[in-house]
Amino acid sequence: MVYLIFISTISYILGSIPFALLVSLPFGVDPRKEGSKNPGATNVARLLGKKWGIITFLGDASKGVLALLIAYLFKSKISYPQELILSLAGFFAVLGHLFSVFLKFKGGKGVATTIGVFLFLAPKAMLVSLLTFLAGVALTGFVSVGSLLATIFLPINLFIFNYPTEYIICATLLGVLIWYKHKDNIRRLLRGEEKSWRKHKHG
Numbered sequence: 001m002v003y004l005i006f007i008s009t010i011s012y013i014l015g016s017i018p019f020a021l022l023v024s025l026p027f028g029v030d031p032r033k034e035g036s037k038n039p040g041a042t043n044v045a046r047l048l049g050k051k052w053g054i055i056t057f058l059g060d061a062s063k064g065v066l067a068l069l070i071a072y073l074f075k076s077k078i079s080y081p082q083e084l085i086l087s088l089a090g091f092f093a094v095l096g097h098l099f100s101v102f103l104k105f106k107g108g109k110g111v112a113t114t115i116g117v118f119l120f121l122a123p124k125a126m127l128v129s130l131l132t133f134l135a136g137v138a139l140t141g142f143v144s145v146g147s148l149l150a151t152i153f154l155p156i157n158l159f160i161f162n163y164p165t166e167y168i169i170c171a172t173l174l175g176v177l178i179w180y181k182h183k184d185n186i187r188r189l190l191r192g193e194e195k196s197w198r199k200h201k202h203g
Helices: 002-016 019-027 041-048 050-077 082-098 111-121 123-140 143-160 165-181 183-191
Strands: none
Touching: 002 050, 002 082, 019 041, 019 050, 041 050, 050 082, 050 111, 082 111, 082 165, 111 123, 111 143, 111 165, 123 143, 143 165, 143 183, 165 183
16 A cells, blocks of 8 residues: 555646746746746647757656656556556546646646556557547647547546546546636637637747
8 A cells, every 4th residue: 555655646636737937937938927838848849849849848758757666667566457557547647637736736737647548558459549639639629629529538538548547547546637627718619719720839
């Protein structure tokens, strides 16, 4: 149990690292106060350009991967099933991104970190969800639509590819949290006020 608590805690702390701020603040830009006011890769790309958005995305995704690598190293010391240990590590990494201890329990929307987690846990299912994400963005012009669609299909893809039940539960819970964090985007989409990626020029 001690190791399980350790894995969950270290995963949460890793997930809490605010890469959007680490990338943006040296330029005098605070993504929490500008653009969409979300400390995530999409807002950094809007504010600083695609290159810095990609760097932020990779940083956020790597948090999930690193948490799982640490969990994998300790799995032999924990008497619980490996699937449960890895699912908990992935869940707490994303939870840290969503409610960062370094940002007064506020944070980004969790998509990049979730991608990192499930590219490690379930690459086939995640790749199909990434295709769904890209199709959603291409067809609508809204990153939020692609993100929401991908989170809907991820648990379905996990089931289709016969991944462990623990992964399906983890993806479902994270999907609920990600939809919650996108509540303002959903309101703007319903009002026709969401900013289209196609119409935005990058610096």
